[in-house]
Amino acid sequence: MKINYLIIEYEGITKRFNFNSNFNLIFSKKNSVGKSTLLRFLFYALGYNIPGTKKIKFHNCTVICNFDTENENMETRRLNNFITLSINNKDSYSFLLPNEEVQLHSFLWNTTNEAILKNILGAIYMDQDKGWTLLNRGTVIGGIHFNIEELVQGLSNRDVTELREKQKAVKLELKKYQQLQSIIDYKEHLAESANNIDFPNYTSELENQIQLLTFDKNELEAKLKSIEEIKRENTQxxxxxxxxxxxxxxxxxxxxxxxxxxxxxxxxxxQRYIDTRYNMIKIRLATVNTELSKLKQRLTDSYNLIDVQSEIEKFDRQIAHIKINPDQIRKIINQLSNDNKRLKKAILDKTTVNNTIVDNLHKSITRFAQKLGVNDVINPNTDYIFTSDLKSLSGAVLHKIVFSFKMAYILEIQKILGVKLPIVLDSPSGREVDQENISETMNIIMAEFSDNQVIIASIYKYHELHPVHYLEIKNKLLEE
Structure with a gap:
């Protein structure tokens, strides 16, 4: 993909930004004039859920982006969450974001693989806030996340959906029992500090009934949400x-x-069966809510019959009457923890074992790190690429390692998709990164990614890249 131009229309001002070269530098002599905002606008125009800034509300802007893919010219036009895509100035498609983001991006990136689509932005975009520390998982920008396991699964076509759903269910159940364990611990604390407190028993039956009905209510609401998701997916x-x-x-x-x-x-x-099922559950939920309201009112009335207590005293009395077998809860927590670890390992094994994508990524990362003089921190084991231990990395070393990882991601994605990806770098010169380190990374881009379109926002000029097209912002992004 190569961006040709971006047009921003906002409060009567229209600005056009041309990207005329493989190497484009969004330049200003001072900070905080809108360089990062322009990069955000670029991805916003491509349909990503990019947050606006304090000065400019993106949802009030009309943005147009014209770009070339491998075989076609495309143009998007976005206003708030409605975006149209024109292909070769002939075919036109409309999408409602964020619900149809995947469908839109399947045109842009030439794939329907959601695992790849969800992680492309994290590979090609390094923003000034988090991008230069985002190694293999975390937040790219706003609510957009990157996950290397998911990317590898998509690139290697390894389907772990069933295992992931099982792990999700186990983690949810584990969280519930861990919360119960907290209640048990607090109850034991109450018993130790107030052995002589005689809590009234006459409200315990009401409390138990409310607890049971609350569980029913939560289960019914979860079923309704699931059916609503099915209805929405069927419609889409x-x-x-x-x-x-x-x-x-x-x-x-x-x-x-x-x-x-x-x-x-x-x-x-x-659809009628789904609607009928939905209505039946909704009726049942209404009945449960009505019964809950009655029980809660009776419980409130019963509280008024006893001495006025502080809220914490009421809470303590309720906790003291909960009957839970602590040994059984601990056994269940241990079992669920083991199940979670087992499923996590199964997912990792299915993702990594005999996977050439993992091998290729590790080789590329090591090669780039060697060129940048930081290969000594790269573990020779291929599963190093999934590391979450970054305590030993800081400053320029972390900067170079992140760069090595991102360039390796780009190479592998390009192989699978058969496209050239843009590389977008926001403020590569960090506080602890000198110009010599920056020159090393720019030399790699010039040597190995000269066919990619590179867009950099910075207050520095990078003479290693040539020829460079400058987009200079003097005072503010949308100045007249």
Whole structure:
């Protein structure tokens, strides 16, 4: 992908920014004039959920981005969460963000692999706040995250969905029992510090009933949320099928039939079943909520019959009456913890064992690190790329290691997708990084990524890159 130009329309001001070269430098002589904001606008125009700034509310802007992919010219036009994509100035598609972000990005990056699509931004974009410390997992910008395991799974086509769902369920259950353990610990603390407190018993039955109904309520609400997600996915799938404008041909008659909601067999029956199930659960939830309200009112009335107590005393009395077997809870927590570790290892094994993507990433990272003089911190084991131990890395060393990781990601993604990715660097010159270190990274870009479009925002000029197209911002981004 190569960006041709970006147009920003905001409060009567229209600004066009041309990217005329493989190497583009967004330059200003001083900080805080809008260089980073321009980079944010660039990805915002490509459909990413990029937050605006204090000075400019992105949702009030119209942004247009024109770019070339390997074989086509594309242009996006975005206003708030509505974006249109024009291909070769002929075909046009509309998307509602963020719900249809994946569908949009599948056009941009030439893949439908969601694991890759979700992690491309974290590979190609290093922002000034977190980008130069984001090694293999974490927040890229706003609510956008990067995860190396997920990226590797996508690049190597390793499906761990079933294992991940099992682990998610185990972690949720573990969290519940850990909360119960906290209650047990607090109850034991109460017993030690107030052995002679005689809590009334007549409200315990009401409290138990409320607790049971609350569990029912939470379960019903979870089911409703799940069904709502199914309904939403069914609608999105049907809309997607219709946008594809597919046709099927009857081999006997030769007639062609369009594939849409009117011709797909049983789609309405399936939707009616889902709606019926949804309504039944909703009725049940309403009944439970009504019963809960009655019980809570009775409990409140019962509290008024006893001496006025502080809120903490009421809480202590309720905790003291909870009947939980502590030994059983500890056994369950141990079992769930072991299950979580087992599933985590299974996911990692399925991701890494006999995986050439992992080997290639490690080789590229080591090669780049060697060129930057920091290969001594690279562990020879290939699973080093999944490390979460960054305590030994700081300053220029961390800067160089992160750069090595990101360039390796880009190489592997390009191999799988068959596209050239843009490289976007925001303020490469950090506080602890001198110009010699920056020159080393720029030399790597010049030597190995000269065919990629590189966009840098900085107050420095990088003479190692040539030819360079300058986009200078003097006072503010959208000055007239």
């Amino acid at each position: 799938f049907t809309n997607f099928i219709e946008k594809m404008k597919l046709m099927v041909k009857d081999e006997d008659t030769g007639k062609t039939i369009p594939v849409n909601r009117n011709t797909i067999v049983h789609i309405d029956d399936n």
